[in-house]
Amino acid sequence: MDWTDLQHFLALAREGTLSAAARSLGVDHVTVARRVAALEAAMSLKLVDRRPRSYELTEDGKRIAKIGAPMAETAFALERAAQASKSEVSGEITISAPPSLANLLIAPKLVLLRQQHPGITIKLIGEKRTASLNRREADLALRLSRPTEPGLIARKIGYFEFALYGSPGYLQATAPHAFAFVAYDSSMDEVPQQRWLMRFAGTREIVLRTNDLENQAAAARTGIGLAALPEFLGEADPRLQRLDIGGRPVGREVWLVLHRDLRRTPAVRAVASFLEDCLA
Amino acid sequence: MDWTDLQHFLALAREGTLSAAARSLGVDHVTVARRVAALEAAMSLKLVDRRPRSYELTEDGKRIAKIGAPMAETAFALERAAQASKSEVSGEITISAPPSLANLLIAPKLVLLRQQHPGITIKLIGEKRTASLNRREADLALRLSRPTEPGLIARKIGYFEFALYGSPGYLQATAPHAFAFVAYDSSMDEVPQQRWLMRFAGTREIVLRTNDLENQAAAARTGIGLAALPEFLGEADPRLQRLDIGGRPVGREVWLVLHRDLRRTPAVRAVASFLEDCLA
């Protein structure tokens, strides 16, 4: 039995579609289809129903996938172990962080890290969906709340507050009762900064909803209304001016997250302390 | 990370040499060497020391092999699960048995099994070294003592006794005090039938030692001396005659062994009951 066939089948079982599995493996979807077929042939067992638009696991397929799942776990543990075994401060370290943090606080300072540790290569992925450290989609992650997954170590390394920002011209020309607002889309209605903004806005109009903080900032800059932005974002931009509204501001903690297996790895430690400095 | 690379490296770690790993995987030794090298490159980690006549795991290699070992376990469990999922009475079933049992009691009757279950293909390996059911080197095994490995199910399905056999001419022409004997080699000195033979032989000469029971029978047939042979072997051969010596004979139990995972598989059950009939 070819283990690569297993790997592809388990990826399919985990991701649900050929294409998603192919993406997660970094191969073509045709390859996944072929390898799953090969595994079926090797086992003389029908593992998937090929429906017009989807692959669906058969009962046998589900059972096999369930039994095989620990293999994937172990494979990821092996990747971490391999990374952890590297005694020199080198290698590729992947950081996952919310896009705004990545762009504004981390990316500009990466050059310093490179100067200090030339052996380290950084892969910085800014994404909203939290990358899985267990699957080693990232070595280090910055998150705005404490993660609960087992095997992960979290350390609070920063805190920032939100404030309302608009363009200087807009703030000067608009009466408070006429303020318009820029907000996250409704899927984010439950996050603290959104609730804070909504409470302040009250019945006043929301003129733009977007899931991207950069878009909110860009909109506010053009004078369309006010957006709730992190201070580190708003204060850094001269085209944005803060509106003081009194009351208790809302803030978010920044957590540095890494996997137990990597906690003693020199390269990971170096990057972790670099990230602490970025957030200090 | 390529799982096939892992598979090859773990096989190397388990078997000790490139060639043995290649045999167990059914590939060329060059392939194993290349895949191990590929894994090292992917992990940027030196896993083996290439010494003139051997591959030796480095410390990192040992650690990786230890962490990865469960993957191999799971892979074998998957193979068993695949076999167990086959609801029809068909597929290839591998039987491991001591060579003499395989040749004399099983092989001659295999044609009956085929008649009853045409879908089943049998692979019969007669070998002294006990095949690993956990690694699915065999689906069913016959052993002469109760195995203790976890996960295995053993059932006592037979019993046979040993007796002394020689050629009729030899028994007639030789005085008891002049008997010579054929025995196992000294690595088998501790098995019951060998101890029994040695006790009876006393100070009389051992003229041949061989690790193969068939060889002992062949030697006894030629009139070189007496051999301790299973009754099912000696009685079936007109060129051998039994020597009654009184006293308590020595016997061995025959155990049918199979893995828990396969216990309900129709094809395996069919072969198991066939083996019971063979030994009845």
Next chain:
DNA sequence: GTCCATCTGTGCGAATTCTCACAACTAGAT
């Protein structure tokens, strides 16, 4: 309705991987 994004399937050329045959070397047996 149209457009767009996403999913699976097919055929072909390219890149990779494997096997084979041979070589060099070692340890142990004869």
Next chain:
DNA sequence: ATCTAGTTGTGAGAATTCGCACAGATGGAC
């Protein structure tokens, strides 16, 4: 000393596998 069996290493051709480009089909957005 010679021979045999077992190990790893090298090079070339063959076999396999992969990715690309395109097709067909579906569901959702507008």
